[in-house]
Ligand SMILES: [Fe+2]
């Protein structure tokens with residue numbers, strides 16, 4: 001019948017791609033609702049050096065890129081959002097309000113970012129930086145199951161982001177992970193912004209059991225984080241200022 | 256009722272993980288039937304240097320590793336099958352009969368490799384080497400949908416394996432891809448043994464449209480393959496002899 005056909009047409013269908021940038025070991029994620037006639041799509045954490053690859057794929061798959069999101073203001077690579085906005089008119093950059101970075105849209109906890117009939121829900125997960133958020137696929141009958149959490153540097157596979165700069169706080173990170181991520185269903189997929197050992201995905205259930213840092217009590221965790229003795233990130237002095245104007249890099253370049 | 260409970264217990268459920276080895280840009284795949292009480296698992300194309308990572312993950316997930324498969328006798332890295340057999344008693348190494356490599360099990364086109372109630376089907380896809388096979392998840396109501404094809408070096412994302420050594424033949428590779436892989440349903444996922452650009456997955460539909468080599472006619476394809484002028488693989492003289500005894504490396508080491 002007509003109404004059934006219309007329903008079938010409107011039924012969302014997730015296309016999902018994980019993409020890797022080798023130099024900074026960054027994962028970029030492409031999500032689209034290919035059940036929608038426009039095939040609206042978004043990218044999470046695009047990297048400047050792989051924008052061409054990502055946009056070629058978007059074009060081949062016939063997607064309409066609408067948003068370029070960042071989980072936070074990165075210190076290890078320059079975001080691709082500025083380049084993308086220059087190359088694909090109409091794309092809106094998205095970052096948290098708390099990041100203090102420029103973007104077309106500033107999001108806060110509880111906001112929903114729709115692409116077609118699918119959406120990402122914003123969870124505030126400060127700790128690695130003050131403005132870190134985790135984007136989680138929607139909860140609902142038509143949304144992907146299991147859910148997927150794009151955790152940025154907040155929760156990594158068997159690890160977590162450092163907390164020693166950019167307003168980092170091990171106390172906040174611990175609270176964020178336990179209250180905002182570990183409370184998701186156990187089968188929720190964890191898709192981080194980085195992996196250095198070749199892992200591509202984990203689950204909430206796995207990290208609550210096997211994360212060597214976040215399974216510890218809060219005090220032990222803080223001790224671990226205070227004694228990491230990590231080097232100053234090579235790209236930080238270039239990346240952070242660029243990423244603070246992340247949706248609008250072109251303005252800086254043209255000054 | 257009892258029979259319903261039994262049915263539910265027997266219903267297969269795929270656990271799937273893609274794992275990356277940076278030096279040779281190799282993908283290893285972990286598949287398990289976590290619907291089965293034993294959680295039987297297999298690894299496709301394990302690499303010697305990442306065996307420890309892979310086995311730790313297998314252990315954490317509570318899986319029972321039963322097979323370690325190779326898609327072919329690799330020239331760019333040493334297979335992990337020998338190490339795995341030494342560390343996990345009972346694991347059987349698997350490779351094609353046509354590879355002439357040693358293994359516990361030699362497979363041929365049409366063979367099925369069961370893990371729990373899931374299985375991989377063997378397709379002969381010679382061309383990169385004479386013994387290359389593609390492992391495809393089963394066709395059936397209880398098997399994963401869309402299907403997944405582990406294509407080794409036969410079909411890469413927007414590319415294919417070289418055909419200039421190890422009994423390689425561009426004519427055979429072209430025929431293999433078109434008759435054995437491009438005939439699968441369009442939504443079948445392509446999981447290759449390597450990617451050098453950060454792609455993690457493609458589909459049959461995508462490659463039939465966008466593969467820059469295999470969308471060409473056979474003659475053009477052969478011309479492309481004859482003019483690649485690729486360097487001799489760095490690890491070939493170590494990797495190939497080791498991989499020819501792939502399930503039984505320990506024998507060589509102990510001589
Ligand atoms: Fe970061």
Ligand SMILES: [Fe+2]
Nearest residue numbers: 328329330408
């Ligand atoms: Fe190969």
